[in-house]
Every structure is written in C-alpha cells, then in structure tokens.
Amino acid sequence: MTIRVALCGNPNVGKTSLFNALTGMRQYVANWPGVTVEVKEGVRSWRGHQLIITDLPGTYSLLATSLDEKIARDFLLYKTPDVVVVIADALSMEQGLYLLLEILELEARAILVVNAIDEARQKGLVIDRQELSKHLKVPVVLTSALTGEGIQDLLDCIVSTASTEQKRVLFNFSDKTEKMIQQLAALIKAQVGEAASRWFAIKYLEGDPHVVERLSQLVLKSVAKPGNLKSQIARERYDHIQLIVKESIMAISKELSMSEAIDHVLTHKFIGIPIFLALMYLAFNFAFETVQPLSDFLEGTFSHLAELTKARLGEGMVTSMIADGILGGVGAVLAFVPNIFALFFLLGIMEDSGYLPRAAFVMDRVMYSLKLSGRSFMSFLLGFGCSVPAVLSTRGIPDVRERIVSVLSVPFVSCSARLPVYLLIASIFFSRNQGVVVFSIYVLSMFAAMISSLVLNRTLFKGQKGIFVLELPRYRLPSFRNLALYTWLRGKHFLVKAGTIIFISSLVLWALMYFPDPNDVTRSFAAQIGKAVSLVLRPLKFDWRASTALFFGVAAKEIIVSTFGMLFNTQGETLTEQLSQLFDPVTAYSFIVFVMAYIPCFATLATIKSELGTKYAVISVIYSFSMAYVLALAVRMIGGIFA
Amino acid sequence: MAMSLSDVPVGFEAKIISVPDDDVGSRLLSMGFVPGNSVKVISCAPLGDPRVYMVMGKMVTLRNDEAKRILVSVENGMEPLSNVTDGIWRVVHLVGGRNFREKLRSMGIDIGSTVKIVSKGVVETNRGVFRIGLGMARRIFLRRDDA
Known part of the structure; x- marks a missing residue:
C-alpha cells in the first residue's frame, strides 16, 4: 500500500533532520509549479508499505498570511495526505501543539511527534507520552532525529494510523465562541454546502484573508465581522495547550542554558558584529580561497585535455567542437563545483548550529533601511566572490519578496571575475591612479546593489512589507550525516539544473565564434552580433569590438579580456596600444561601469533560472542591462562636463 | 497601564494586552504572543533593533516597528x-x-x-x-x- 505522509511543524523544530532520518538519500526537491518555496519529497519502504513523505514548509499556523502557510495549508486541504505528522519541540511544545490543534480542525489523521527528546532528557524534562496522547486524542511518538531514537516507532505508527478510520477530534472552544462558530457554520453550510464548514467558520473568525474573500458573498456580517475573534480563539487554544502541557510534563528544571551563554557572546552589543564579520571572512576565504586550487586543477585538467585532443585529432571542426566546445563547457561547470560544495557545507554548519538566524538578527538593522532583512546581508557579501554561490545562498530566506529582490540585486555586487577587466582598463587609461579607479568601481557596485534593492521594492513589490519575525533556536552541534546530505543534495541540484544550462550555453557560444570562418574571429557570427549590439550601445560610444567583447562577457566576465586579445590579434601592435585608441578616458570609465553592472554571466543566469524560474532570469537580463546602460550613460554625461 | 512592548527595557517581563489587528498580529498570535501571556525582553541587537523576546519557551526576534504595535503592561506595578x-x-x-x-x-x-x-x-x-x-x-x- 502507498501511504502519503505530510510533515508539518514550526520552523527550527528539527523537521528537516527528521525528514532526513525518515528518507535518507531517497529525497528530492518537489517540482511544484509556481512555487518558489522549496518543498522536498522523499520515499521510504517500511514493512511492505511505500511511504511518500512530503516535507512542508515550517509554519506556526495555517492562517495563510504568508506564502509558506498557504502552501502547507493548500496541500493539507486539497491534496489531503493519508497521515499528517506534526512535529513539536520537546523543550517548547506549545507552538507545535497550536499547529496540531489547527490541523485537527481539518479532520486529518494526525500523529504528534515530540522531537529532541534526548535534549529534553538531558535537561531533566520528563514527558508523559500517554498523558499527551490521552488529552490530544492522537498517537504520540517521542523521537530524536539526531540519535535516531523513536524513528522506527514513528514509521510503525504512520502505518498503523493510515489504516485507522478518519476520526473527528475536535477541540471545543468556550461556549460563547463555540456558539458563534456553530451559527456561522450553519450559515456557510446552508449557502455553500461546504463539507468543512466548521473549519471555514473558525478561519473566518480568525480573519484568514483567503477564507474571508471566499466567503465574501455570504451574509455573515450579521453574525460576526471577519477576524472578530482572532485573539479570543488564539487565547482559548493556548489556554487549552498550557493545561495539557502542565499535565504531561512531569519534571521541569530551570538552569541557565548553554545557548544563553553562547548568545551572550555571539549577539553581543559591541563584539556581535565584529564576530559576524570575522566568521564571514573565514567562510569567504574557505569558499573562495581554500578550495581554489581544486577549481584551478579541474579547469587546468580540462584545458590540458583540450590541448591533447587538438594534438591528437588535428585541426578541424569536430576537434574544435570537442576541445573548445564540449571540454570547455564541462570544465566551466566543474570549475564551480569546489566553491559551491564548500559554500553549502558552510551554510549547512551555520544553519544546523543555529548561528544563521543570529547572524540575520545581528545584521538586520543594516539591511532594514533597504527593506531587506539581516538574512540577505550574507548573500550580498558572498557576491564579492562569485554571484553563483551568492544567488544560491538566498535559498532559505523565508520571505519570498526579499528572496527575489536579493537574487536580482546580488549580481550587481562586483564579483572576482570582473576584476581582470577593471585592471586591464585601469592600467591603460588611469595608470596613475589605478587603485582609486578600481576601488571606486567596487564602491559603486555596492551602491548599485543597494539602489537596486530599493528600486525593486518600490516597483515590483510596491506596498508589500515583509515582517521579520524570527525564532532563535537552541544551538546544536551539527550532525555529520545531516551536513553531508545537505551539501550533497544542494550541490547536486546546482550541478543538474544550472550545470546543464551552463554547458549548453558554452556550446552555443563556441558555435557562434567558430562559424562561418574559424580562422577569422572578426567575421564570426559572434562579431556580427557584436556589431548589431553596438548600434544600441552607440550613445555610450562603445564600438563593435567593445560590444563583441561585452557580448562574450556574458559567458563569463573575464572572457572580455581575452576577447579583446582575439579581436585585435590580426594587426601588429600590442593590445595596450590598440585599446588606448579604442576609448577616451571617459568612455573607458563608463565601459568598466557597464561591465560591473550589465547582464549577469550565464552561470549566474542559469542559477537564477533554476532557483526562481525562467521569468526571473529574463527579468534579470533586462533589468541589469537597463541599469548598466543608465549608469554608463550617467558616467558619460558627468564625465562630459569635466572632460 | 498600557505601553509598547518596544519600550520595555531589556531584562523586564510584561503582560501582553493586545496585538495589532492584521496579518502581523495573526502571525504573532500563533507564535504565542497572545493577550494575557507574559513576554520577557531577553536582549537587543548591536544596533538597537531588533530585540529578542522570550514567549512560551521560545526566543523570538521582533523589530521595534512591530513590537511598537504590541501593547503590554509591565509586571510588578x-x-x-x-x-x-x-x-x-x-x-x-x-x-x-x-x-x-x-x-x-x-x-x-x-x-x-x-x-x-x-x-x-x-x-x-x-x-x-x-x-x-x-x-x-x-x-x-x-x-x-x-x-
């Protein structure tokens, strides 16, 4: 028999760890159309049954005031799973039980999992499983996702619960509230014939925006205004929960926890930010410096292979395609692998240990003025290394609006691949103050990213305000198993989704450069495209060669330098001399400003597409191009005044 | 008498009187910021905003803009x-x-x-x-x- 199971719970209750413990490697990111929130699914065979487990986004309620809540709720409502597993934290069960009560109102077959039971035991907390089960009228399993305790019990419980009859376990509100609910439910039933009329009535009184809208034609206002009993209902649920918790917890110890002591240091008034920056520096070094030799080695190996192929097969189209196209493409993808895996490994440690939300907390004020939260600060910082991991690191930003704004703005932060271009131009045109020029570009890139966040918040997401309510979980020692899974699954996702696109685009680019005449780049399709592009770029005074270089730069920004090399190759002078005739200083500066801001490289675009979908990849292209154009034009005009 | 949660100094405990009547309020209610419950101010971020609150056994951070809209009364008169x-x-x-x-x-x-x-x-x-x-x-x- 196939049993469909949904995992629900508050954020940070160890839901993902439990999901990993249940499914192991047999999990994947579910492909739900139009859903930007990551939902994972996994499979597990157990005693002859096939369990399909969906890991729903962590939520506190099913009120659908946020996207996460809406996804979780729609799944429970419309794709009704056979069993709903609700996970609560053993050390603070209340919020988990609150979610359970809401889920029970949907008349689902539910199991309560009390997780982190090992930590509770360490603290001298004793939870009476029978008592909990008696009061809640659902099966209760005590687990520790970390030690694996209770996982088998849970699997058994899922199987046995799936075959029980669906039962109505309803929590009764106070007489007054109950009377109003029943009055409303009767009205709803009479007019729409909804099966879950009680649920609709409760959600109406709680002010659920979707339910209120759906019931807007009904004349319910005479009974109660929507959202009328919002606080009252929450109060009654929590009163009930506090009673249950009091009955079921047999021993309580109150000692200053380790978490508080660590927090005192890591979120300290004066050293909190320096500690964060120091940790980020270490992370940055690890992701971009420590593993760099491995990247270089992979890249080197492939270019060596390409040389070998050329030597063996002799010149020709097939050779060139294999050597420059295919091997070059694979090399381009693999060069990212060490950085990406290193990044996910570090992110995993920060997330698992509980530091990530603290980092967001410490830096929040800085980003709040940009209408972002502290969580996105790290992504912007990573952008100085490479936009690809920076975009990937936005995964896990709880607010979708903020995530999209970050993804679209992060590429403006000047990545390391753009530096060779700045250096080349600066050394030719601004030899006396190279440092100042390059530094000014970096500062400008930060401003561009900031302005971009503001602009997007004012236009694309006008009027939407993200709220920043974050739970600080207890510190935990990350488990190796979880870390390995986290790193592997996310790394693999990048390789498969983005890798394919990067590979194909390098092939296409090769073809554009190779045809129609492999011996003369200036006549290639790419150069012709460059000439077409130069019409658009004429107001910026970029000629066809600069335009072609920019076009190639979309493959990877550092290619701009080598393209200049190729384009000028045919004549006898040195590159420096020729380039110095190509631009005047103002144009040169506006050129590097353009390079800083314009279209993200293919790898970044591929990543944006795999993270947010084609729509946002296209938006990113148009948006960054316009931004670059405006900035470069501004430089032209301001420079024109002084020159 | 009522005051804003954002004005309660670090280390003090307060009783919640009301939360805002909108989506933010709904979220707060489900997290345990329910009228009648007590909430303790644990600490404050390096730049003064946001702050950490303990509510029903969980540590939750709130920006002052949100905390401002939660009305509380400080305990012990x-x-x-x-x-x-x-x-x-x-x-x-x-x-x-x-x-x-x-x-x-x-x-x-x-x-x-x-x-x-x-x-x-x-x-x-x-x-x-x-x-x-x-x-x-x-x-x-x-x-x-x-x-």
Whole structure:
C-alpha cells in the first residue's frame, strides 16, 4: 500500500533532520509549479508499505498570511495526505501543539511527534507520552532525529494510523465562541454546502484573508465581522495547550542554558558584529580561497585535455567542437563545483548550529533601511566572490519578496571575475591612479546593489512589507550525516539544473565564434552580433569590438579580456596600444561601469533560472542591462562636463 | 497601564494586552504572543533593533516597528514615567547611557530616589520641579511608593 505522509511543524523544530532520518538519500526537491518555496519529497519502504513523505514548509499556523502557510495549508486541504505528522519541540511544545490543534480542525489523521527528546532528557524534562496522547486524542511518538531514537516507532505508527478510520477530534472552544462558530457554520453550510464548514467558520473568525474573500458573498456580517475573534480563539487554544502541557510534563528544571551563554557572546552589543564579520571572512576565504586550487586543477585538467585532443585529432571542426566546445563547457561547470560544495557545507554548519538566524538578527538593522532583512546581508557579501554561490545562498530566506529582490540585486555586487577587466582598463587609461579607479568601481557596485534593492521594492513589490519575525533556536552541534546530505543534495541540484544550462550555453557560444570562418574571429557570427549590439550601445560610444567583447562577457566576465586579445590579434601592435585608441578616458570609465553592472554571466543566469524560474532570469537580463546602460550613460554625461 | 512592548527595557517581563489587528498580529498570535501571556525582553541587537523576546519557551526576534504595535503592561506595578499622571513614585530603572543618567541626576532623578508627579510630564524632585519630554519619560521606570 502507498501511504502519503505530510510533515508539518514550526520552523527550527528539527523537521528537516527528521525528514532526513525518515528518507535518507531517497529525497528530492518537489517540482511544484509556481512555487518558489522549496518543498522536498522523499520515499521510504517500511514493512511492505511505500511511504511518500512530503516535507512542508515550517509554519506556526495555517492562517495563510504568508506564502509558506498557504502552501502547507493548500496541500493539507486539497491534496489531503493519508497521515499528517506534526512535529513539536520537546523543550517548547506549545507552538507545535497550536499547529496540531489547527490541523485537527481539518479532520486529518494526525500523529504528534515530540522531537529532541534526548535534549529534553538531558535537561531533566520528563514527558508523559500517554498523558499527551490521552488529552490530544492522537498517537504520540517521542523521537530524536539526531540519535535516531523513536524513528522506527514513528514509521510503525504512520502505518498503523493510515489504516485507522478518519476520526473527528475536535477541540471545543468556550461556549460563547463555540456558539458563534456553530451559527456561522450553519450559515456557510446552508449557502455553500461546504463539507468543512466548521473549519471555514473558525478561519473566518480568525480573519484568514483567503477564507474571508471566499466567503465574501455570504451574509455573515450579521453574525460576526471577519477576524472578530482572532485573539479570543488564539487565547482559548493556548489556554487549552498550557493545561495539557502542565499535565504531561512531569519534571521541569530551570538552569541557565548553554545557548544563553553562547548568545551572550555571539549577539553581543559591541563584539556581535565584529564576530559576524570575522566568521564571514573565514567562510569567504574557505569558499573562495581554500578550495581554489581544486577549481584551478579541474579547469587546468580540462584545458590540458583540450590541448591533447587538438594534438591528437588535428585541426578541424569536430576537434574544435570537442576541445573548445564540449571540454570547455564541462570544465566551466566543474570549475564551480569546489566553491559551491564548500559554500553549502558552510551554510549547512551555520544553519544546523543555529548561528544563521543570529547572524540575520545581528545584521538586520543594516539591511532594514533597504527593506531587506539581516538574512540577505550574507548573500550580498558572498557576491564579492562569485554571484553563483551568492544567488544560491538566498535559498532559505523565508520571505519570498526579499528572496527575489536579493537574487536580482546580488549580481550587481562586483564579483572576482570582473576584476581582470577593471585592471586591464585601469592600467591603460588611469595608470596613475589605478587603485582609486578600481576601488571606486567596487564602491559603486555596492551602491548599485543597494539602489537596486530599493528600486525593486518600490516597483515590483510596491506596498508589500515583509515582517521579520524570527525564532532563535537552541544551538546544536551539527550532525555529520545531516551536513553531508545537505551539501550533497544542494550541490547536486546546482550541478543538474544550472550545470546543464551552463554547458549548453558554452556550446552555443563556441558555435557562434567558430562559424562561418574559424580562422577569422572578426567575421564570426559572434562579431556580427557584436556589431548589431553596438548600434544600441552607440550613445555610450562603445564600438563593435567593445560590444563583441561585452557580448562574450556574458559567458563569463573575464572572457572580455581575452576577447579583446582575439579581436585585435590580426594587426601588429600590442593590445595596450590598440585599446588606448579604442576609448577616451571617459568612455573607458563608463565601459568598466557597464561591465560591473550589465547582464549577469550565464552561470549566474542559469542559477537564477533554476532557483526562481525562467521569468526571473529574463527579468534579470533586462533589468541589469537597463541599469548598466543608465549608469554608463550617467558616467558619460558627468564625465562630459569635466572632460 | 498600557505601553509598547518596544519600550520595555531589556531584562523586564510584561503582560501582553493586545496585538495589532492584521496579518502581523495573526502571525504573532500563533507564535504565542497572545493577550494575557507574559513576554520577557531577553536582549537587543548591536544596533538597537531588533530585540529578542522570550514567549512560551521560545526566543523570538521582533523589530521595534512591530513590537511598537504590541501593547503590554509591565509586571510588578512598574510604569514608565510617560504613563503616570500623579502621586509619589520611586525610580526603579533607567534606560540609557551615562549622559542620560547624569542629566537626570542633575534633576534629582536617580534609581532609588522618590519623585512626585505633579501632572503629566511634570515632576517634582528634591532639586525642584521639572518638565520632562515624552522621549525621556518613556525611559524612566517608576513604582508607586505608598510609604
């Protein structure tokens, strides 16, 4: 028999760890159309049954005031799973039980999992499983996702619960509230014939925006205004929960926890930010410096292979395609692998240990003025290394609006691949103050990213305000198993989704450069495209060669330098001399400003597409191009005044 | 009397009176910010915003913009000076740096000292009668001194 199971719970209750413990490697990111929130699914065979487990986004309620809540709720409502597993934290069960009560109102077959039971035991907390089960009228399993305790019990419980009859376990509100609910439910039933009329009535009184809208034609206002009993209902649920918790917890110890002591240091008034920056520096070094030799080695190996192929097969189209196209493409993808895996490994440690939300907390004020939260600060910082991991690191930003704004703005932060271009131009045109020029570009890139966040918040997401309510979980020692899974699954996702696109685009680019005449780049399709592009770029005074270089730069920004090399190759002078005739200083500066801001490289675009979908990849292209154009034009005009 | 949760100093506990009547409020309710529950201010981010609160066993961060809209009353009969209109009160807590304390001390207001509230914002101390602005009054905490 196939049993469909949904995992629900508050954020940070160890839901993902439990999901990993249940499914192991047999999990994947579910492909739900139009859903930007990551939902994972996994499979597990157990005693002859096939369990399909969906890991729903962590939520506190099913009120659908946020996207996460809406996804979780729609799944429970419309794709009704056979069993709903609700996970609560053993050390603070209340919020988990609150979610359970809401889920029970949907008349689902539910199991309560009390997780982190090992930590509770360490603290001298004793939870009476029978008592909990008696009061809640659902099966209760005590687990520790970390030690694996209770996982088998849970699997058994899922199987046995799936075959029980669906039962109505309803929590009764106070007489007054109950009377109003029943009055409303009767009205709803009479007019729409909804099966879950009680649920609709409760959600109406709680002010659920979707339910209120759906019931807007009904004349319910005479009974109660929507959202009328919002606080009252929450109060009654929590009163009930506090009673249950009091009955079921047999021993309580109150000692200053380790978490508080660590927090005192890591979120300290004066050293909190320096500690964060120091940790980020270490992370940055690890992701971009420590593993760099491995990247270089992979890249080197492939270019060596390409040389070998050329030597063996002799010149020709097939050779060139294999050597420059295919091997070059694979090399381009693999060069990212060490950085990406290193990044996910570090992110995993920060997330698992509980530091990530603290980092967001410490830096929040800085980003709040940009209408972002502290969580996105790290992504912007990573952008100085490479936009690809920076975009990937936005995964896990709880607010979708903020995530999209970050993804679209992060590429403006000047990545390391753009530096060779700045250096080349600066050394030719601004030899006396190279440092100042390059530094000014970096500062400008930060401003561009900031302005971009503001602009997007004012236009694309006008009027939407993200709220920043974050739970600080207890510190935990990350488990190796979880870390390995986290790193592997996310790394693999990048390789498969983005890798394919990067590979194909390098092939296409090769073809554009190779045809129609492999011996003369200036006549290639790419150069012709460059000439077409130069019409658009004429107001910026970029000629066809600069335009072609920019076009190639979309493959990877550092290619701009080598393209200049190729384009000028045919004549006898040195590159420096020729380039110095190509631009005047103002144009040169506006050129590097353009390079800083314009279209993200293919790898970044591929990543944006795999993270947010084609729509946002296209938006990113148009948006960054316009931004670059405006900035470069501004430089032209301001420079024109002084020159 | 009611005050904003964002004005409750770090280390103090308060009882929730109401949360805003919108989506933010719904979220807060489900997290345990329910009228009647108590909430403790645990700490404050390096730049003063957001702050960490303990509610129902969980540590939750809130920005001051959101916390401002949660009405609470501080426990043990403590009130900010801004809420008080008359009577004899003892100063129990001051929120501010050295300059703030120095300034108050020069007016005869210090932790442990007794003050008489003449009317809203007007304080009589052993140094004389002073008018205190709302911004400052919010950061001076008093307890009724009946003795």
